Amino acid sequence: MANNRTLRICLGVAVALLFVWYLWFVRTRTAYFASDSDASGYFNTAKLLTQPGLVQPVPQIAGLTPPDWNYYYQQPLGFTAHPDKVAFTATYPVGLPLHFLAAAPFVGGLDYAAILVNVVLAGAALLLLFVLGRQLGLPVPWALAGSALLAVCPLWIYAILRPMSDACATVWTLASLVLALLHRRHWAWGFAAGLAYAIGVLVRPTNILLLLPLGFVLGTHIRAWLAFLVGGLPGALFLAWYNFTVYGGLLTTGYGQVGHLFGWQFVPHNFLHFLHWHFLLLTPFVFLPAFALPWLLRPARFTVILLGLWGLSFLGFYIFYFHTGETWWYLRFVLPAFPAVILAALLVAQRYFNQQPRPAFYRWGPVLLLVVALGWEIQATRSFYLATTKQGERAYLESVEWMQAHVPANAILLQMQVSGAFAYYTNFTIARWDLMDAPAWARLRAAARASGRPIYATLFDFEEPRLLSDLGAAGWERVTRVRHINVWRFHDPAATPPSR
Numbered sequence: 001m002a003n004n005r006t007l008r009i010c011l012g013v014a015v016a017l018l019f020v021w022y023l024w025f026v027r028t029r030t031a032y033f034a035s036d037s038d039a040s041g042y043f044n045t046a047k048l049l050t051q052p053g054l055v056q057p058v059p060q061i062a063g064l065t066p067p068d069w070n071y072y073y074q075q076p077l078g079f080t081a082h083p084d085k086v087a088f089t090a091t092y093p094v095g096l097p098l099h100f101l102a103a104a105p106f107v108g109g110l111d112y113a114a115i116l117v118n119v120v121l122a123g124a125a126l127l128l129l130f131v132l133g134r135q136l137g138l139p140v141p142w143a144l145a146g147s148a149l150l151a152v153c154p155l156w157i158y159a160i161l162r163p164m165s166d167a168c169a170t171v172w173t174l175a176s177l178v179l180a181l182l183h184r185r186h187w188a189w190g191f192a193a194g195l196a197y198a199i200g201v202l203v204r205p206t207n208i209l210l211l212l213p214l215g216f217v218l219g220t221h222i223r224a225w226l227a228f229l230v231g232g233l234p235g236a237l238f239l240a241w242y243n244f245t246v247y248g249g250l251l252t253t254g255y256g257q258v259g260h261l262f263g264w265q266f267v268p269h270n271f272l273h274f275l276h277w278h279f280l281l282l283t284p285f286v287f288l289p290a291f292a293l294p295w296l297l298r299p300a301r302f303t304v305i306l307l308g309l310w311g312l313s314f315l316g317f318y319i320f321y322f323h324t325g326e327t328w329w330y331l332r333f334v335l336p337a338f339p340a341v342i343l344a345a346l347l348v349a350q351r352y353f354n355q356q357p358r359p360a361f362y363r364w365g366p367v368l369l370l371v372v373a374l375g376w377e378i379q380a381t382r383s384f385y386l387a388t389t390k391q392g393e394r395a396y397l398e399s400v401e402w403m404q405a406h407v408p409a410n411a412i413l414l415q416m417q418v419s420g421a422f423a424y425y426t427n428f429t430i431a432r433w434d435l436m437d438a439p440a441w442a443r444l445r446a447a448a449r450a451s452g453r454p455i456y457a458t459l460f461d462f463e464e465p466r467l468l469s470d471l472g473a474a475g476w477e478r479v480t481r482v483r484h485i486n487v488w489r490f491h492d493p494a495a496t497p498p499s500r
Contacts, residue, residue, distance in 0.1 A: 015144060019126065022151055026122040029161050031393035032114040033421070038092075039114075039163045039393070040420025041078030045090040046097035046110055047424065054246050055087035059429040061412065063447040073436050073444075074429070076419035080254065089246050091254035094239070095203030096165045114163035121167045122160050126151055128174035129339050135181045136303045136343060142350050145370050146342050152377040155281050157386045159332050162393075165203050166332040172200030173210055173336040177310070180217040183224040190218065190227030197228070198235025205253060207336065209317055213309040261322045270325040274315065277328045280380065282341060285373040289345040289352075296347055303347065311340035395483035396421040399458055402482045403428070407456055412448055414457040414467070418485060422458070433457065433467050441471050445492055455490040 034043035048054050056079070058071045071081040071088075079088035090097075100113040107116050126147040133143030150156055159166035175196040182189035197214060200207035218224050240250045247254060279287045297304045314337035318324045324333050353366055381387070396418055403413070404426060414433040415422060422428055431444055448455050457476070459467060464486060468476065479487045 019123070022126070023119050023123055026160055027115060027119050029387055029390050030115050030118045031162055031390040032112055032118075033393050033397045034111075034163075034424035035393040035396035035421055036417065037077040037420055038165075040076075040396075040424050041090070041092040042096045042163055042165065043100065043110065043114075043424050044076075044078050044420060045092045045094060046100040046104075046113075048090050049094070049097055049101060053085075053087070054242075055082060055085060055089050056423075058086045058088060059427075060086075061429060061444070061447050061453075062451045064443060069443060070440070073440055074431055075435075076423035076430050076432070077416070078420045079423065080256070089254065091256070093165065093202065093204055093253070094242055095199060095201075096163075096168050098202065099168060100163075118160055118163070118167065121171050122151075124171050125156075125160075125167065125174060128171065128178055129342070132174060132178050132181075132339070133343055133346065135178065136306075136347065137300065138343070138346055138350065142346050142366070145366070146339070146346050148370070148374060149282070149286060149342050149377070150339060152374055152381060153281060153338065154377060154380045154384055154386060155329070155331055155335055155338065157381050158329050158384070158389075159335055161386065161389045164332070166335045169200060169204040169207055170336045170339070172196055172203055173207060174339060176200055176210055176214060177217065177306075180214050180228075183218060183221060183227075187221060187223040188227055190221075190224035191231035193218075194228035194231025194233075195235070196231075198232040198239075202235055202239055205255075206314075206317065206333075209313040210310070210336075212313045213306055216306060216309055262320045263322075264320065266322050266325060267319055270319045270321070273325040274319065274331070274334075277331055278341065281328070281331070281377075282338065282345075283373045283376040285369050285376070286342055286345040289348040290341045292348045293344040296351060299351070300347065307340045307344045307347075311337045311344070313337075395485055397425070399482040399485040399487070400425045402480070402487070403456070403458065408454055410452075411454045411456050412444070414455065414471075414490075415459075416463055417460045418458050429453075433471060434463075436471070438471075445490075445494070449492050449495050455492070457488040457490070459486050459488065460484065461486065 031039070034040040044056075048056055058074055058081070061069075061074075071086065075081050075088055078091055080091050081087075082089050096117075099117045100110060103113040103116040103120075104110045107113055129150055130143045130147045133146045134140070138146065156167070156170075159170075176193055179189055179193035179196055183193065193214065197207070197210060200210065214228075218228060243252050244250050293304055293307060314334045318333050321333065323330050349366060349369070356365070399418060400421060403422075407413075407428075409427070410429075412429045412431055413422060414431050416432055416434045419430050419432060422430055433441075436444065445455070447453075456479075457467065461484065475491045475493050477489050477491060479489050481487070
């Protein structure tokens with residue numbers, strides 16, 4: 001007995017140390033920069049939440065006003081030109097930016113908020129998944145295995161090392177389910193479940209899909225439902241106010257018209273895409289056993305239905321979405337369903353090993369499979385170079401710093417990929433080369449020439465051929481290269497005096 005107790009203490013200490021190390025890993029590897037469209041979009045939305053009217057004024061270019069000019073040409077990534085104001089509005093959901101604003105006072109400002117937010121999300125996800133596993137009947141070692149499988153899943157690592165909403169949406173999904181299950185102890189837990197659910201919808205509107213499994217959990221418990229509705233009401237009212245203030249309608253969002261991105265025509269490709277990448281990202285040792293979940297229908301009917309509704313709510317919705325099938329990291333849209341797959345696989349595996357007559361096989365078989373599965377996931381993470389995300393995303397900030405040090409403050413910058421980052425970190429006037437046609441480019445050149453404002457461009461390699469093709473190569477000179485971002489300057493031929 002004493003030896004077993006000592007072993008449990010040692011294992012507990014080891015798990016705690018691994019947990020702390022994991023949080024430190026997230027702390028040191030998080031790419032906390034306002035970089036690409038998503039990252040800068042959330043940071044810029046957080047900034048707008050502190051601005052009057054929740055909008056950003058459009059930087060003015062002398063001589064360029066409607067109807068001869070459209071402010072659409074100046075909107076950075078993550079913004080859209082307001083139809084009635086000389087201002088930009090944010091297009092990204094408000095939930096994650098609210099997390100950033102809540103964290104900012106503790107880390108010295110908004111610029112570093114993503115570090116604290118991601119560390120908290122990483123810890124919360126692992127703890128909540130462990131608790132949920134225990135609630136659904138997994139023994140402690142099996143529930144810990146579930147947290148470990150999520151912790152090193154390449155898709156989770158991709159999400160938790162970036163300032164994006166996927167990990168946050170997953171955490172609030174887990175929190176909603178854990179709290180909803182607690183209503184069986186006391187109906188008042190429904191209030192906390194409703195609050196968590198509302199926050200999840202603020203983070204990502206499609207988290208509304210979680211209402212199906214939550215409704216199943218709450219069942220016919222009227223008082224729990226009333227508590228759930230009361231808990232969710234403040235979030236619903238805030239979202240309605242925000243949508244009306246920013247977009248002019250209670251149910252209007254910043255996504256715009258996206259109906260064309262959903263359709264039956266995307267299902268065959270996305271179905272195969274889901275199978276292929278779930279197999280690789282979650283390993284065959286998780287992916288394949290999850291399909292045997294119906295085997296548990298008789299001994300664990302409630303759990304099977306709950307996990308089925310949870311997983312299929314997200315997978316069934318996003319299988320119709322075009323972008324989900326573009327590449328592996330777009331499976332982040334269904335990341336909130338990944339814990340359901342993990343739990344399903346563990347419950348199936350636990351029952352299988354429990355039925356084996358040989359104690360040694362029951363004891364060491366799961367350990368061996370877990371080690372192989374974790375090794376698979378770690379190797380996949382390494383092959384995608386996910387631990388170096390921070391170094392790659394830093395290039396956005398370095399290009400900002402170079403431009404601030406070497407380019408006049410009144411310069412007009414032609415941008416696309418880096419436009420959101422520059423909108424967050426600088427006061428430069430931005431024009432989107434990818435949105436302008438030839439007449440708009442001609443008007444911009446004339447206005448810059450008349451006001452003596454230089455024109456620069458900061459471009460990724462993939463942008464250069466199209467810019468030089470669409471706007472013309474004449475007058476462009478490459479100035480420097482900041483990591484993988486190129487800086488060009490435009491010398492307007494019309495402004496060059498004729499030679500004598």
